[in-house]
Amino acid sequence: MTGGDIRLVVAALVGILLAVVMIVRGRLHPFLALLCGAFAVGLLAGLPLPDTAKAVQKGVGDIIGGTGLVVALGLSLGAILHLSGAAASLAKGALQLTGIRAAPWATLGIAIVIGLPLFFETGMVLLLPIVIAAAEEMAGPDPATRDAAKLRLIMPALAGLGVVHALVPPHPGPLLAVEALGANLGKTMLYGTLIAIPTAIIAGPVLARFTTRGVRLTPPVLHDHRLAIATPSRALSLLIVLLPVLLIAVGELGQMVPGFRRAPALVAASNPVIALLVTNLIALPALFGRRLREAKIQDAVWHETMEAAGAILLAIGAGGALKQVLVTAGLSDLLARLVLMHAISPLLLGWLVAVGIRLAAGSATVATITAVGIMPGVVASSGVSPELVVLAIGAGSVFFSHVNDPGFWLVKSYVGTSTADTFRTWSLLETAISVVGLALVMALSYVL
Secondary structure, three states, rough: OOOOHHHHHHHHHHHHHHHHHHHHHOOOHHHHHHHHHHHHHHOOOOOHHHHHHHHHHHHHHHHHHHHHHHHHHHHHHHHHHHHOHHHHHHHHHHHHOOOOOOOOOOOOEEEHHHHOOOOHHHHHHHHHHHHHHHHHHOOOHHHHHHHHHHHHHHHHHHHHHHOOOOOOOOOOOHHHHHHOOOHHHHHHHHHHHHHHHHHHHHHHHHHHHHHOOOOOOOOOOOOOOOOOOOOOOHHHHHHHEEEEEEHHHHHHOOOOOOOOOHHHHHHHHHHHHHHHHHHHHHHHHHHHHHHEEEEEHHHHHHHHHHHHHHHHHHHHHHHHHHHHHHHOOOHHHHHHHHHHHHOOOHHHHHHHHHHHHHHHHHHHHHHHHEEEEEEHHHHHOOOOOHHHHHHHHHHOOOOOOOOOOOHHHHHHHHHHOOHHHHHHHHHHHHHHHHHHHHHHHHHHOOOO
């Protein structure tokens, strides 16, 4: 490595460390901290201030323009499913069909299905209160084993949400990676699903048998709130949850049929923005009926949507700024050279970069955005499957959730674990998803 390369690496590390310190020690929102980190990287790497500012603006614009609509539409669909009671209807119905022994597997399946079209935090807010209520009923009277029994229902639900968030489009992180790396959306969804299911089983029901022993719960700080309206049917609720995934899958698979390549209707169906918009427009009248016209219903849906969207969009926009400054400074080209010189696996490299950003910034989506921004050169020079790089980065983006991750505190508040026990249960669960996911991606790379 030359002196310029070393300077660039040091600049990247210092900028990321500055963002971490501002988030963890200064208690600043990731939006401001990541922007400061981006400017620090540019200036320390030798970029003129005007060029750094242009890179920041481009990075924010690219992310908000490309992924912002998917995030906002996913959040609004989550609010509709939540406030209408559709998600609760699905979860309760599935749990009623299973006995106590099968309940952890039922919650895992419910989480994977409900989590498919939703942002992670939205899925957690929707699902955890339902699962916790079911766990209260099924845990039994013995105080010595009651908390562990409840957690053996709760942790599979978190595992299901976590794996689809990391590995399966149309979640914003994997979807952005698909676009940035030129991967095929249909193949990524297929490979991601194949990897997500065994990963969720290992990180959820299997791991929970060991991590939940001796954990004591306190009454949860957060509780569920939804509108008092008639609960929609389970069949309709399931259709709404699966509709965006079905539209994208039909669009992608339909174009594989001879004669239908680039058919306008199929291209439109496979576009995640169009799929989510259509689902929102169908879900509103289908789930709320005539009450949709009530101001109270409209205010509740859009207040819940915008409250979450503001913080998320600002954070991922700033993550895009940091990514673009790193690219403009030349880090992507540097990594591509290192892969060629030292025979580093591009899959392992993408995973390690995502892990580093995840540990530093806390956000899985920001970790994905930053990692994919500096990986295109590596993918182009190595010839590795871009779909597998997307999944490797997704796996790395959820590694070891800790105190700078808003999801850490959300889980702690909803579940009622202490900080130490949240590390023991939730943080280890996320780490298991990350490590098992990478192992399965590496194994799949030898088959494809």
